[in-house]
Amino acid sequence: MNQRIQRLRQRSIEAQERISAERALLVTEFYASGIAQQESIPVQRALAFKYILSHKAIYIDQDELIVGERGPAPKATPTYPEVCIHSERDLEIASTREKVPFAVDVKTKAVYRDRIIPFWQGKTIREKIFAHMTPEWKAAYEAGIFTEFQEQRAPGHTAAGGNIYRKGFDDFRLEIESARQALDYFSDPEALDKQEELQAMTIAADALISYAQRHADKLSEMAAESKDPERRAELEQMAHICQRVPAQAPQTFWEALQYYWFVHVGVITELNPWDSFNPGRLDQHLYPFYRNEIEAGTLTPERARELLQAFWVKFNNHPAPPKTGVTLKESNTYVDFALINLGGVTRGNLDAVNALTYLILDVVEEMRLLQPSSMVQLSKKNPDRYIKRALKIVKTGFGQPSIFNTDAIVQELVRQGKSVEDAREGGASGCVESGAFGREAYFLTGYFNLPKILEITLNNGQDPRTGKMIGVLTDAAEKFETYDQLFEAFCVQLQHFVDIKIRGNNVIERINAKYMPVPFLSLLIEDCIANGKDYNAGGARYNTSYIQGVGLGTITDCLAALKYHVFDHQTLTMPAMLAALAKDFNGVKDLRARLMHDTPKYGNDDDYADEVAQAVFEAYYNAVNGRANMRGGLHRINLLPTTCHVYFGSVTGALPDGRRAGRPVSEGISPVQGADRNGPTAVTKSAAKIDHIRTGGTLLNQKFIPQVLADDTGISKLAHLVRSYFKMDGHHIQFNVVNYKELRRAQQRPEEYRDLIVRVAGYSDYFVDLTRELQEEIIERTAHEQF
């Protein structure tokens, strides 16, 4: 890393996360002025977007090569009051909380108090959503049965495809124009709506072009003032680039990066949807530019590396917008989940690993930044040296890159009805979510607490934490004579809550489609322009809604414990079990030890437990999969937690697997922390017994002590382990390579471990920024070692 990049990187790391009122104030000014009152909602949204981009401060760091900031400075983070307002108390909490804080200065607080809060109160999407939810929905939400992704953030979960590298925004404008001319005012009742949406897209396209021009102007000024001739030439070149992109298609490697970055800033300025935005298959998109320029002699690998490093810093400058309440608990991190994909296969199904793939892996290793996240797609067609190169970075212990199974992802997407070519150009975004990049709007709608469903079942529909009746009457647990009866009751409760969730999802989808269109994002995702429809309204080629199941390991071990002890072996009666749960195992130490140690557990390649996991998977799949959403698509399942397993654990009482009340539930499809005792082959075999192909992503965490990966043989054997898991159609695996002792030391002396990055769940985070519960949870995950 050269000195310039070192400086940029250091400044990015050291910049303090803070709330900036800039965007909130601009959007408030815009709507308060009433200038667009007569316009349709999409046009209003586009004009608001244009207003922000025309008036926001332009920030360019003296060392930068890629420009464009969402806020007025790095890590100055805007809020989105049209979606969710931050109350004065929210700001106070955000600025004082121990973990994931955002500084809020006095002036900012005053602006929120005097201008932003009074204007938006009663007008936000969040308030609309809660006003439209049924009492049953609210009761389940408050009990912690599920979370709601759209209550504080706009729906997102998408990644860029390759179209922006082939077309400039001027080309998009032409496409919009031809879509407008094709509108059928004689028989299409939506023609007017489409006309408005297309007009909004044009305004949004123009807005980003002028935003780039503002950078070009500023860069020209800086060039004129620069005393260093080398930097002056660079600034002039950057000004030239900003005049060309995004209006025109990029011609050089540098232009391609700058173009993507403008687009990224556009998406996260418009609404910063979940998982921000994502360059997706970066090595594939950039490779033609790289190859051409290397051949022409206009780019060296060293310069390409430097540009990529400067690009990396831009992601790190942009924390996820401040969250509060349940949303904070389910996703307690600064990470905004831009997940760069490498490798995999091409549209024509060939090995996609190229020279740039390896160069980007070097960048990942060298930059060692929280953001962006990075992953390698591994197809059976990819060479071993590629996976080994990736594992050598994993070995350095910051949790990146994670490893995904291309061949499984393609099967998953094709099963959902995507064309095989679109599937091959897709990948995983966010944590582990499969998507047809550039062509799919796949909304994650909320986490679903599977272990809590059992708790409700054992209490005949009642939540023992609050005493409220929130489920259905399925009979007292003591009355179940067979395990099948118990499981049947569990399925009834599961269906009940899934129904509540899906009904809520569909109402929320309509609210966002109607009131919160995203014309800018819609420009980027195929076929929104051709359909004249917004991304949030089903304009994309593919439209999927997900409910993310949490706690597969915990629910499996609980049901297996009941099946084994209460029904199959009758070594324990149901009343005794219920009594033990009610007193959180106090005074029944031996019983708890039996439940924890003398019971089949998921993650040990033990069919007794794993068959329970399969049954739970099928029940969850059947309850969710194939149910219609409101965008012409279907609901699907995936299994991932972010940090929600900690929240869900906190609202769930003692469970039959011996877990005490309030403790985190298991994460992703990983075994319960410490329950896997037969090593990683057994874990992966258990995990592969559920049908990953019928999900949109699963998450498997593994922890290794560094010695296991000390030499090439260790790396090579781990590569084989991954290949074997993928041969069994496993979707994803990620590794923490850390010493238990080191994590304990980091807890004791956090100041010395500021830079220790660990894998959490689908992303990496600073260990010292994690909540204590999550730190403990990570330490408890079984470490695979080898004497």
Next chain:
Amino acid sequence: MDYVHNLINWSDELSTLKMNAKPLHSETGIIFKIKKYALHDGPGIRTTIFLKGCPMVCWWCHNPEGQQRSPQNMPIEGTNHCREEIIGCQASVEQVLAEIEKDVIFYDDSGGGVTFSGGEPLMQAAFLKTLLVKCRQRDIHTAVDTTGYAPTPIMIDTLQPADLILFDLKIMDANDHQRYTGVTNTLIFENLEHLIAMDKRIRIRFPLIPGITDRDANIHRLAKYICRFDGLREIDLLPYHHNADAKYNRLNIPNRLKELQPPSKALVQTVKERFEHYELRVNIGG
């Protein structure tokens, strides 16, 4: 729950199991641990089956719970010796094979297989041979990790179906060998030469114990001896470690090397170079 399957959860579960003292024969044996994803017991990803019982008592033994032939009690760590587990259980060939076969997909990908270790697996020769034959029938690669100390005809007959022998050579001097392992080494050399004559694939394993096996004379004699045989070009160097200390405590048997410092990186490197001087390929840690 499957009884043998439990064995891998060997820390807690055995405490509740009762042993039947059935006679040992070719269909059952006593094992004390099954380790999956074993990385240092031969090529690829392996499952290592530890057979109980050993004729030797090496000072540095890191599986002291494998020395005694019959199952034995061992207090559970962290319970102040008030809860005990039983080390070792009787297992049938079919049970062991079922566990071995679970990881076939990993062996296939990595060129791995199963390793029989101990103790000294040849102490249960009939059982071992049945397992080796059945693995061969199933096309599973087998390795046997042996001290080489067993009656020659039994060894020849038993190891016939094995794909790879991990053969320990420790000390060349007969008196020292007797002192530190409890047995002489003449039979061990004879047996090694028989295996070489049988054209077996063999990897020599050498425990690097500071002050005991690392003396110049021992290393040079050992290297020279190995070099006499064309088939032996590879040696695994196994540096001493203290991972077994807790087990010595729990078993309440003397740990004579408790105070010994593990070899430094520099020493490991020096010894490695000494062997390399004889054009041997040296792997550290196997």
